[in-house]
Amino acid sequence: QDQLVESGGGLVQPGGSLRLSCVASGRTLSNYGMGWFRQAPGKEREFVAGISRSGGTTYYTDSVKGRFTISRDNAKNTVYLQMNNLNPEDTAVYYCAAALFGSGSSSSKYDYWGQGTQVTVSS
Numbered sequence: 001q002d003q004l005v006e007s008g009g010g011l012v013q014p015g016g017s018l019r020l021s022c023v024a025s026g027r028t029l030s031n032y033g034m035g036w037f038r039q040a041p042g043k044e045r046e047f048v049a050g051i052s053r054s055g056g057t058t059y060y061t062d063s064v065k066g067r068f069t070i071s072r073d074n075a076k077n078t079v080y081l082q083m084n085n086l087n088p089e090d091t092a093v094y095y096c097a098a099a100l101f102g103s104g105s106s107s108s109k110y111d112y113w114g115q116g117t118q119v120t121v122s123s
Contacts, residue, residue, distance in 0.1 A: 002026030009117030022096030033103025038092035
């Protein structure tokens with residue numbers, strides 16, 4: 001079954017770090033631009049970070065610049081989101097998504113989505 005599966009979420013204290021992974025099965029991830037989105041309770045899903053097919057271009061929403069890093073290993077069919085210096089406002093369900101044609105910050109550009117992984121930042 002074709003799917004994206006996220007992992008690596010959990011509970012972390014403010015200032016801590018987590019590394020999220022998104023593994024694709026049934027798809028060749030190098031064919032897709034990839035993105036990470038998040039959705040906090042009571043809020044709309046928002047773009048967090050994106051990366052081009054080759055990994056040569058990355059982009060971030062302003063609130064995570066300098067703290068989060070998106071990367072990919074096409075040989076492992078995996079995309080990562082390294083999150084440092086986390087704060088309570090980062091608490092959300094994090095989703096990875098794949099875009100067959102281009103990518104970007106709009107969720108409408110993405111064709112496939114994972115089921116999400118919970119990240120909770122709390123002391």
